Amino acid sequence: MTELQTNPGTTAPAPPRKKYAPAKDPLPGTNYHRLRKTIHVICVVIFITLPLLNIMRFDIPRQRFYFFGAELWINEFGIIFLSLMFCLFLVTAMAMIYGRMYCSYLCPQMIFSEASVTLEDKLKRWVNKRFIDLAVGTRIFISRSFFYAILLVASVFLAFIFISYFVEPRDLVHRLAHLDIKTAGGIAGAVTTLLTLIDFAFLRQRFCTTVCPYGYLQGILADKNTLLIDYRDETKMCIKCLKCVRVCPMGIDIRDSSHQIECTHCGECIDACSTVLGKLGKPTLIDYAWGATGLTVGQENAWYRKLGLRDAKRVIILLLVVLYASALYIAISMRQPVLVRIAPDRTNLYTIDNQHFVHNKFRLQLSNRGHSDTTLNLAIQGLADAHIIGLQLPLTLKPGAVEQQEFEIIADPSKVAPGVNYIHIVPQLSPDQKVEPFAETFIAPMDTPQSTTQQPTESKP
């Protein structure tokens, strides 16, 4: 396990609040800044579309978990467990193999922090250029006003998207339109907006090194084979231009150590050093490398070692990810959209009405987890001339609805065996879905004239 350090001489990391700029014209093939920004755009699109298109979100009021097209109900514990385990092992595998690359390439906190810094700098430059005649204090006031106004609108939008992961987005629009700060959803939206505003106005990357648990998790999971940013200068080629320090969004000097907890492995310092030393015909002193080995990705020959599968531990964790992904896929593909449950109610074994018909009571639970109406019919096998009362058949159920009803099977005592009759209740669903018949028992009194074949196993009430 590799021990991560904080900046020498500091107890708390102090990334700059603003003012860093990517290296200009990095060498071809090492433009990690452009790669990261492209991935950021894709991540923002994914971040917004996941809840709005119900691809992945956890609807708390309705107790539903949407996962890549499947609407899982909270009582589908098995599938939800597999989903959570899959996500857990995926995050663990990423941290173990690729270090904090998730932080700088994929994390919304980092993406919006960097966007906020860029916006503030651009606004400042624009105001300085546009209002050059005004006093410095006035220009600062104007640029700050613009910045906070834009940030407020962005915070409302981001809070809306974030809360959409837990509350139906259309419901949220309604609450937002009515400026609801009374209900739980409205209060959650207002608090999230405020926190988002504070976060992206003041905290930004400080969040990554103080609050976020992923950085600490990374410290536990990293070992000698985990990808990191490696600085090596055995031949003393560093010209001390400090370009790598100026471009660092986390405000650290990678030359102090390759194992600083603040380093999010973004690669901006690689761009910087390769640009500066490239102009002098020298190779970069900073590069992505596999932990303590110092081997860069390009120096590996085997494809699986290039991908980071460098020891048995990594192969095992990747196999676990594949295993959970496969189990999840199978569980979701075998999932039935309509759930039918039938169970006998044996409070009374049977009752007999005025016309001497025998009644047995059952309970039906029907859940429509699909996206269209479903219609249920029931048939009885193994009991001559029996029929169902107490249920309006066929029974139609809307998507998302649950129905719980009691019904009775009624039979002529002269046509059933005394005691226990083994029957099947056969559900028929439309649209067609295969449901196994329910093997049940129908209990008739023992003292009927035909009482010759079976002995009852239970007593009369």
Ligand code: SF4
């Ligand atoms: S040291 Fe380099 S890789 Fe690490 S955060 Fe700073 S710029 Fe990014």
Ligand code: SF4
């Ligand atoms: S960018 Fe490269 S050459 Fe310049 S200070 Fe950093 S490591 Fe040294």
